[in-house]
Amino acid sequence: MQDHLYNFLLYLGDNALILGHRLSEWCGHGPVLEQDMALTNIALDLVGQSRNIFQLAAKMQGEGATEDTLAYLRDATAYKNILLVEQKNGDFAKTILRQFFYDAFNYPCYQRLMQSSNKDIAAFAEKSMKEITYHLKWSSEWVIRLGDGTEESLRRINEALEDLWPYTGEMFKYADFEIAMTESGVFPDAAGIEAEWEQEVKNIFAQAGLELPEKAWMHDGGKHGRHSEHLGYILAEMQFLQRAYPGQKW
């Protein structure tokens, strides 16, 4: 059970860290200043959330583990994030849609984690929930604006949809550690998340004039450490300093 809890924490932290890192790549490259700041604000929230989670995981592991060793000294196969969050930023439309799919999933997840039987998890979920609410509002508004915008913005978000849709199924394909957490009340009522996600996506897509794709074959593997080649590149950049100069501090 302790192993499952530890893996579950890594899974939550890895999702937040990797997506936060991806968004941070936008710093200085946003389409307009306000949106550059929005992207980096959200990146900061997500990296902050991963820190809280890794601090808990590090305490569980002991043996000198810290939030930093978990972020900087694990290789790709030890990362448990879903494949969606490691996908490349692409253009603004792709980043927005990836964010929306994740936020619409994260929101009902953290609503449940606020009711967690684990007090530490409930505390960071309560803290994170306010931020996740802002994220979902922002990404939903942009999906509507791009879908219901110009011919060009519609073409781009449809392209993003084609690329990203096959990565959405993994969110609801629960790993053994998630099932164990649901059974023990740490992650209550996980089964209801998929329907809530679908409802949210349908609702926003209807306003955006986008069509929900057919059920398709879905990628998975991230939760078990089987990643796309993208994660290796992310870690190469993120971990470079600690790998080249072990223990280096600011």
Add this chain to the structure above:
Amino acid sequence: MNTTISKEDIYAILEQVSDPEVPVLSIIDLGVIRDVVLHEDTLEVVITPTYTGCPAMDMIEVNIKAILQENGFDNIKVTTILSPAWTTDWLSEAGKQKLLDYGIAPPQGSSKSKRALFSEETGIACPQCRSTHTEMISQFGSTACKSQYKCLDCKEPFDYFKCH
């Protein structure tokens, strides 16, 4: 440790620590100090972060330790708690006035109001000319705790400390 020291004395010292990103606010105004505990040989200060990813928190911790050391305390422990989650309702009235004087519109309304959290907040008074004829430019501002607004009368852009 000096046993004649009271919690109030500690709070008075901590009043001198300012928020690194909004320097007109003390950490007392901000409401991040949740408790001060005088243990036998240690002074414990319990803080809570405003935003999860707020980069000012590490600096606040360093500054708390520094000011207490200057005041003769050697064993200081700063503990972070997450629950109950910080809310702008904890900003002191003095703090809100300081924000306004500094040119940042203070949060209007309570974080408990769903309207304030979910929809665009309207009627925010411009800190320059006090007009409420203003509009939001972006939900995200120069720091995580602020959004960007524009005054439609005096045309000045300004930061709004959003309800959280």
